[in-house]
Amino acid sequence: MxxxxxxxxxxxxxxxxxxxxxxxxxxxxxxxxxxxxxxxxxxxxxxxxxxxxxxxxxxxxxxxxxxxxxxxxxxxxxxxxxxxxxxxxxxxxxxxxxxxxxxxxxxxxxxxxxxxxxxxxxxxxxxxxxxxxxxxxxxxxxxxxxxxxxxxxxxxHREIQFNIENENFNNITSDTINVTQLSYSDIEEITKYDCSLIEKEIDFNSNKYKVVALPTFECFEWTFARSKFYAKVKDLKEPNIWGAKATNKGNKVIGFVIWNYDFNDNVLQILRIRSPDTNTTKLLIQQAKLCASYCNSKKITVWNPDLKLFTETNIIEGGELIERTKSxxxxxxxxxxxxxxxxxxxxxxxxxxxx
CATH class of the missing domain: 3.40.630.30 (Gcn5-related N-acetyltransferase (GNAT))
Structure with a gap:
């Protein structure tokens, strides 16, 4: 005892x-x-x-x-x-x-x-x-x-969930935006770009204190290592796509999404999303859906998103907004x-x- x-x-x-x-x-x-x-x-x-x-x-x-x-x-x-x-x-x-x-x-x-x-x-x-x-x-x-x-x-503690099992993957295209996938080697540059923008975009006109834990490359690297470990344990192919970025005709990055793989629950977890509008969000989420389907993930989750970017057509076509009971x-x-x-x-x- x-x-x-x-x-x-x-x-x-x-x-x-x-x-x-x-x-x-x-x-x-x-x-x-x-x-x-x-x-x-x-x-x-x-x-x-x-x-x-x-x-x-x-x-x-x-x-x-x-x-x-x-x-x-x-x-x-x-x-x-x-x-x-x-x-x-x-x-x-x-x-x-x-x-x-x-x-x-x-x-x-x-x-x-x-x-x-x-x-x-x-x-x-x-x-x-x-x-x-x-x-x-x-x-x-x-x-x-x-x-x-x-x-x-x-x-x-809200999240948007996308069910992938019944997804029909209608092709969404844009004449002005190009979306490409992000490999591991792309993530460090994207996160440095993101952190620099966060500082520039801060609104000081508020009565509240505002706090943010910066989305640095180191925290993504650590999270990706968890996915890679479980892929190895389960004898799965190690992921090589970790997100997608959207660029305009001048090849300037206007948005991106970075994700992770939960191989225990078959969920693609969106870790960070930056988007200027709902159209760009649609294109980025489409890439996440395609990757989730390829990796046999049954669901995509997005934690506490800016709902202004997800307001079109039932939370960007098929997403459901819920309150989490865990995490x-x-x-x-x-x-x-x-x-x-x-x-x-x-x-x-x-x-x-x-x-």
Missing amino acids: ASTYSLSELTLVKATPEQAIVTNKNSFIEWGTHLSLEQYLSRESILASFPFTSENFTVWVLVPRSTPETTTNILSSCETFARPALIITSSLQKQNCYSIASVFTPPEHRKNGYASYMMELLGKKLKENFHEVGFSFLYSDVGPVFYSRNGWKVFE LPSLAWYNNKSSSKDEVEWILNENYAWC
């Missing part, structure tokens, strides 16, 4: 390498679906080698204060990823933010308040550095209440001048930010 500790006996520390390995072994029962333990540990090792994680990644463990380096009494754990962000008020501030993932309590330690206490301590640690770290966010699979109690308030985007704001969710606008609350 597992020992029970009072919360006053516990502390939150950065995991040692040995503790980090134990947290992965522990969480296998939760997130190792479709994998053996060896495969799961291999996946985590591979993902940890990318710049998105290797330079900006921390594993946190809740442990007894008396034995902070224990590998046998890890009561709860989580991970944080430092990533570049923008905070917009009357001016533009470049800061870091943190995304939080893999919040896990081993079954034998549950029902003791450990995970809640861990999140309380983590929130305090992150807020202490609010001059360098403006906010943190996570994606809740346990509903809106648990994380909200410790400061992570749920934001918009609820939740954000904690660390600026002492404002603590209200209603005073903060989360810009580009899209799937690329998930981890």
Whole structure:
């Protein structure tokens, strides 16, 4: 029977390498679906080698204060990823933010308040550095209440779903727009272009603080590695198309879409979409549908899209707008001048930010 500790006996520390390995072994029962333990540990090792994680990644463990380096009494754990962000008020501030993932309590330690206490301590640690770290966010699979109690308030969580199984793929063309597919080597240039535009397009005329976790190449690279790993495990052909771009007659990029492959649920996930109008959106979504069909994906998802770009013909011909019940985007704001969710606008609350 597992020992029970009072919360006053516990502390939150950065995991040692040995503790980090134990947290992965522990969480296998939760997130190792479709994998053996060896495969799961291999996946985590591979993902940890990318710049998105290797330079900006921390594993946190809740442990007894008396034995902070224990590998046998890890009561709860989580991970944080430092990533570049923008905070917009009357001016533009470049800061870091943190995304939080893999919040896990081993079954034998549950029902003791450990995970809640861990999140309380983590929130305090992150807020202490609010001059360098403006906010943190996570994606809740346990509903809106648990994380909200410790400061992570749920934001918009709608998505558009396109069912591919009955798609007839009517050919959509344009005389003024050319759409081409994006290979892996194209993504870095597209993401740099996107980030530069985000800064230029910021509207400072608002009473709200605005925050955005930047869609940098590193976070896409990390996400693509997950897809490639599962393709290898399932003995599937590794994807070589990761999106599409739209250009005008002068060959200037006017829009793009970047996607990822969920080979467990057969879903093509649109991670980021930029489009100037509904016509361009149609053309980009058509490319996603064609690629999804080729890869035997049954569905396409788009998180929190700008609905002005999807208003034509029943959400761009066949899409359905729903509210998600999993991966609820939740954000904690660390600026002492404002603590209200209603005073903060989360810009580009899209799937690329998930981890």
